[in-house]
Amino acid sequence: MSIEVRDIYKQFGNFVALDNVSLAFSSGQLTALLGPSGCGKTTLLRIIAGLESADRGTVLLEGEDASDIHVRERQVGFVFQHYALFRHLNVFENVAFGLRVKPRKQRPSEANIRKKVRALLELVQLDWLADRLPAQLSGGQRQRIALARALAVEPRVLLLDEPFGALDAKVRKELRRWLRRLHDELHITSIFVTHDQEEALEVSDSVVLMNQGHVEQIGAPQEVYQHPATPFVYGFLGAVNYFHGRIEEGRVRLDDTLLHADAAPEAASLTAGASVTAFVRPHELGIAPEDNANTVGVAARITRILGFGALARIELVGLSADAQHFEVEMSRDQLAAQGLSEGQNVRLTPSRIKVFERECDSVLLAGAGI
């Protein structure tokens, strides 16, 4: 079923949580609402569910205005970050709850309830836990039960509020894959809220990036990662190095040096002299030895080399007055070949940059946590 929200506006006291947000979620897709905390993503999800009401705007479920429909009649499955399982009921009764509270006429027979709950518990692969109480389960198991409980009433849409937020890293990764498989099986229109960009990119069909009550970008995971529309998106989707400078002959000039030798197509479209910020991902930043003849690149000193895993991470500090912090990623082989060591002075040259014109970037950057 399709979900659409139009011009949703919501304010808590003086804080504007959602500022005229309009979005359409296509049927059968798994969409991630991604953003830093306080960006309004959970509020939007709760408004779609009917747990919160918008000050202005409409929620359309399958083209019908659902704004005035109570949560219990909206037929939405909602999964909470902290599970919200009924602790005095065992797993079976938790899943059966939605069926048992149906009006007598719609309520399935006891045998059908049993059959259905069994089937759902098998779907979430926890049928052997039917008699346990929630307290006897692990976090991951609880969240799967919460999902089975939400699915029991055959919701038209599934809404998940930071479903893996309370779990530890390893379980989170497992559950992510599991959720994706489950969605491929059921094809129920689903929206899940997360602040973890890796989770959003890995699980979803499409990602909605939000910041300060606005939608920053919508797109497939691949698309938003490779073509971020705003500095905020660029910064939020991964680690980033940034350089403030001016455009000069299709290149970015910092105070005393050029950032890169060859003209970048990104920068070419901007007028000369424009104030810009260039963004470079850690793996797209190269390290060249310090050389008096070489005036391209940013002078920096290596402060720390972290070499675990396939990639080595190198932390550097700029030699200019503001002592900016940089981060470079390279393979361990390359690290060995270049013979870099801590305390060494080097020059940083990007292999690929993304340039945004600077307007009110301080605000945007603050949101991205840079």
Next chain:
Amino acid sequence: MARRYKNVLPGFPLTLGYTLVYLSLVILIPLTAVFIKAADLSPSQFWAVVSAPRVVASYKVSFGLSLAAAAINSVFGLMLAWSLVRYSFPGKKLIDALVDLPFALPTAVAGIALTALYAGNGWLGRFLETPGVKLAALWLRLGGSAETAEYLAGFGVKVAYTPLGILVALIFIGLPFVVRTVQPILEDLDTELEEAAASLGARRWQTFRHVLLPILLPALLTGFALAFARAVGEYGSVIFIAGNIPMVSEITPLMIITKLEQYDYVGATAVAAVMLLLSFVLLLLVNILQAWTSRRIRRGR
């Protein structure tokens, strides 16, 4: 050498010793004295004293009305706690403070205030006792028949100097117990549980019955037990409003006082012993029920 410090929390012998001495002096010895004194009577004499019709009537009044008051307080105390926890409204702090007033107020003050209020000429009693008379007068003036007027004149509720008045006093003094035991549990209760129930299609009363009540029940029972215990022992506030009519509105503590005033010390202790036993049994039952429900909840915590 033996290890001297087995426990990191010191002071166990001292505190336990102090507790036992204190408990003995303040509670156990006086209670035992009741039974020893009562044992001065032979079994048949004892039975004659405690099963006298007037005394039996007072048991019914005391225990029946205490149970009723505790039950009423459980319902309205829960409501009061709910509105104090869940909503914010002007004067909330004041109401929250007022709840404790029955704890602090000398019970005699409460008794006098309630009596003044509910007596036939009191602010409330005036409207409760004789609304029928006014109605009948109006009926006659409108040209109605005398028989109907007579019927109408019979309407009215007499509160002061009846068991109903005792109930009012017992509700008054028992209210804070329920509110104060339920309040912390309600504060801890996650609204997500209710939201989850609603999203699963549960109506409001279903959510209350199947989600909230099972969680609140142990605290509610504790509040009930405390309110009941307080009501059974209440003397000061009841004595003024009860009217103390033999067989109708005499409470058991009054029977004890009456016997004491007649220098019938043994008889007084006999009644006291029965009261002690009855209270103990009832509280034990409530506690067993409470332990059972809280175990059911806590298993799921």
